Amino acid sequence: MNMLNINYIINTFEHISNIKGNNxxxxxxxxxxxxxxxxxxxxxxxxxxxxxxIKNATYSCPKYNPMQTDTIxxxxxxxxxxxxxxxxxxxKTRKIYAHTGPQVLYDHMKLSNVDKVFxxxxxxxxxxxxxxxxxxxxxxxNDNRFVFGYSLxxxxxxxMIESDILYHINKFNIKLIKIHPNITGIDAGSKNGIEKIExxxxxxxxxxxxVLIHGGKSTLLRHTNMSEYGTVEKLFNINWRLTxxxxxxxxxxxxxxxxxxxxxxxxxxxxxxxxxxxxIWIDISGIPYEMLHVIFEYIDNDRxxxxxxxxxxxxxxxxxxxxxxxxxxxRNYEETFLKVMSINPLNIYSKIHNRYMREVYRRT
Numbered sequence: 001m002n003m004l005n006i007n008y009i010i011n012t013f014e015h016i017s018n019i020k021g022n023n024x025x026x027x028x029x030x031x032x033x034x035x036x037x038x039x040x041x042x043x044x045x046x047x048x049x050x051x052x053x054i055k056n057a058t059y060s061c062p063k064y065n066p067m068q069t070d071t072i073x074x075x076x077x078x079x080x081x082x083x084x085x086x087x088x089x090x091x092k093t094r095k096i097y098a099h100t101g102p103q104v105l106y107d108h109m110k111l112s113n114v115d116k117v118f119x120x121x122x123x124x125x126x127x128x129x130x131x132x133x134x135x136x137x138x139x140x141x142n143d144n145r146f147v148f149g150y151s152l153x154x155x156x157x158x159x160m161i162e163s164d165i166l167y168h169i170n171k172f173n174i175k176l177i178k179i180h181p182n183i184t185g186i187d188a189g190s191k192n193g194i195e196k197i198e199x200x201x202x203x204x205x206x207x208x209x210x211v212l213i214h215g216g217k218s219t220l221l222r223h224t225n226m227s228e229y230g231t232v233e234k235l236f237n238i239n240w241r242l243t244x245x246x247x248x249x250x251x252x253x254x255x256x257x258x259x260x261x262x263x264x265x266x267x268x269x270x271x272x273x274x275x276x277x278x279x280i281w282i283d284i285s286g287i288p289y290e291m292l293h294v295i296f297e298y299i300d301n302d303r304x305x306x307x308x309x310x311x312x313x314x315x316x317x318x319x320x321x322x323x324x325x326x327x328x329x330x331r332n333y334e335e336t337f338l339k340v341m342s343i344n345p346l347n348i349y350s351k352i353h354n355r356y357m358r359e360v361y362r363r364t
Contacts, residue, residue, distance in 0.1 A: 002069045004320065009064045012320060016113055019334050026345035027117040027315060028212070029250060029285040029307025032105065032136060034097045035122035035183060036218075037090055042100060042135075050103030052139055057098040061107045067317055069289045069324050096311050101139050102146070104311075109145070111316040112308075116145055120178045120212065123151040125185040125226065133172050147349075149176035149212065154185045158199040165203045175352055176210040181230035182218040189234035198242055205243035208352045212248040212283070216255025216266070227256075232269040240277040246348040248305060249273075252282040252295050263291050267298050274303060281348065283307030284340070289321045293329035296336065305348070306341045 004012075034040055042052035051059045105117060119140060121132035133150050140146040150168045152161060168174050177200055179186065187193035197213075204211050215235060217228045228234075232253035240247050253270045254263045274280045282299060284292065285307035295304065308318040322340065326333035 002324075003066055004069060004324075005066050006064050009067070009316075009320060012323060013111075013113060013316075016319070016323060016337075019338055020113060020342070023338060023342040024115045024346060025113055025341045026306065026349065027109075027112075027114050027308050027310065028248060028305045028345055029283050030105065030117040030119055030310045030315075031122070031312065032100050032119050032140065033121065033132065034093050035120075035180065037093055038124055040094065040097055042139075045099070045101075048103060050101050050106070051099055052101040052104075053099045054094075054097075059099045059104070062111060062314060062316075064111065064316065067320065069321055093312075100311070102143055105140075106145065108310055108315045111314075112319045114315060114319070116147060117310075118147045118149055118176055118212075120149045120176070121151050122178060122180045123153045123184050125154060125183065127153045127155070130168065133168060133174070137172050147176065148172055148174045149178045150174040151178045151180065151184065152200065156196075158195050161196065161199045162203045165200070165207065165209070169207060169209075174209070175349075176212055177204055179211065179213040179230075181234075182214060182226050182228070185226050185229070187226070187229045187234070188213075188231075188238060189229070193229070194238060197238055201238075201240065201242035201247070204245055208245055209243075210246055210248065210348060210352055211243065212250055214255065215249040215251050215253030215270070215282075216257060219256055232266050232273075236269055236273055240273070240280055244279060245351055246279055246281050247277070248281045248283055248307075248348075250283050250307065251286040251309075252284065252299070254291060255286050260290065264294060267291075267294060271298050274300065281305055281344075284322060285309035285318070286313070289325055292322065292325035296326070296330060301336055301339060302344060304340050305345050 040054055042054060045051035045053040045059055048059045053059060109117065119136055121136060136148060152164060156164055179197060181188045186196055188197060201211060214230045215232055217231055219227060249270060253266045257263050257266065270282060281303045283305040284295060286309045287295060308315040323337055326337050330336050
């Protein structure tokens, strides 16, 4: 077990700040709201500007605390354990997401030395409206530290996808489409699911949007039959070249698996997909410390992005885990760290930003 004390963490972030210099750090994968249980309503916190809270919860800023980098990977969660595990997870999630808003995220970003984050809402299986993106606009609008993503409801037919995305581009200035097959209920292995995803890719190509798709399974879902809609075996058969803009496979396709060997198999499939589709990238959100060095060993480091999956995991902890893993396993760890935190995400962001600016220029 490798336990890092607070002084070590502070000194490490000073080292990170020196590596960063004048560069911009970007987190491609942040959830401002809970996407799993999705049962929280927020009110303006009257005591702290920029904070939205559940009921009368008192907000206090996040802070560094001693953390363990390595964890013990074990077998899959047994079905008998699921009910107790779900209760624990609901409790932890409600505590984590007792507060949200620009000040909450900015407090995390200050600890992490992060400058910009992509906000990723996720549409639930039964949703038919766009309340989540409207709430994001209401809470986070007019602040360029936050880039808006959008998740299409499963109720939309393939024919309605283009008009729906165009509406959200015009109204909310979205820059990314988030697809979560397991939660939204889009089976990436079915004919209908493939058609929907490929329709989204076509619009993303025409409108210069990034696409980020969940890779892996989701053990704890209310609709358990959908828990493996987004496995890499299913994602493999999608024609990702329908868009020339980056497609990001979240969690490097490993989410929900606790077997080291199964995760290596998933990473091998991702590697094959990246060989076929030059526009595929991965993010490191939700990847255990023990697997990070495998990612960097097998995947082209120029196509790896920083994602924290915050607020589920404290953003600063993911930065530390990445840095510690690279320092231990990578010869040019400072250069690689800067690439993942800044150079690579700025590269993909520039691809869509340049297209957007050209369109604005043409209109004027």
